[in-house]
Amino acid sequence: MTVTIYDVAREAGVSMATVSRVVNNNPNVKPQTRKKVFEAIERLGYRPNAVARGLASKKTTTVGVVIPDISNPIFSEVARGIEDIANMYHYNIILCNADKKKEKEIRVINTLLEKQVDGLLFMGGAITDEHIQAFKTATVPVVLCATTDESGTIPSVDIDHQAAAFDAVNLLIQYGHRSIGMISGTLQDPSNGNARYLGYKQALDKAGIPFNENYVRIGNYKYESGIEVTKYFLELPNRPTAIFVANDEMAIGTVHAIQDAGLKVPDDISVISVDNIRMASMVRPQLTTVAQPMYDIGAVSMRLLTKLMNKESVDRSKVVLPHEVIIRESVAPHHS
CATH class of the missing domain: 1.10.260.40 (lambda repressor-like DNA-binding domains)
Known part of the structure; x- marks a missing residue:
């Protein structure tokens, strides 16, 4: 009873x-x-009973968080930032994985809204019209976290992914590399995939390096796909001297595939990526990578959400946090 x-x-x-x-x-x-x-x-x-209590006060002090995959260290760090700030402001969190699959994302968004959450934090893939429709029908505030919508209608906290990729590729160019491969995420994914691909092209363009179709391949952000694509690069008649990888997990696969082929990183091929997960400094050679402030992205987006939930005034609803190139050991000058 x-x-x-x-x-x-x-x-x-x-x-x-x-x-x-x-x-x-x-x-x-x-x-x-x-x-x-x-x-x-x-x-x-x-x-x-939080629900009964919520009915009386119209508030459940619960925030719904949609995340692509909690087993990905990048997202678990964002979740940590969200959680810490939520605790400070006495909110509870309901966390749902949606695997960057549109149908699942829309379903999870609707389920959370039915649970009467007071606000929603969304991390995911492309923000489509259907997403925007679901957010618009929500009577509670929504903040995009490590995700942006192209139309800029929904408050968001992220880094500038194109600039991050540009800085990574530019570093390779400064080191004298001109044959630069890219392992991209899916180009349908606006931030990680498309924006990083645009940053790669922009850096080549600025340096007057012609774009080579054979040097760009799509991976799925997982270690295995880093290995797969790298094997393809190694079999090219004129293989790249450096590879820019869209995330650290694939880049670790890249480093291992190069080593398995009896070559050395960075002596034979340089590798640079984006994210700066903990694993990046655990592999040998340690990965040179562009750090995203993942914990801060989580914390800042949760704080922005608390302001919106309490109807406080907000200076900027589109927050862009700084990224930083972390120089380690996987990039070396290219001497032709």
């Missing part, structure tokens, strides 16, 4: 209104009454 607020009131010999005040930390209760109510709660094992 579920213990109700009514049982607690009877046990403590007070009105239901008094129990409600105690549970909701209302100061207008005498200390001895408060003590009596807490003892009754303890004895009966009463747990306030």
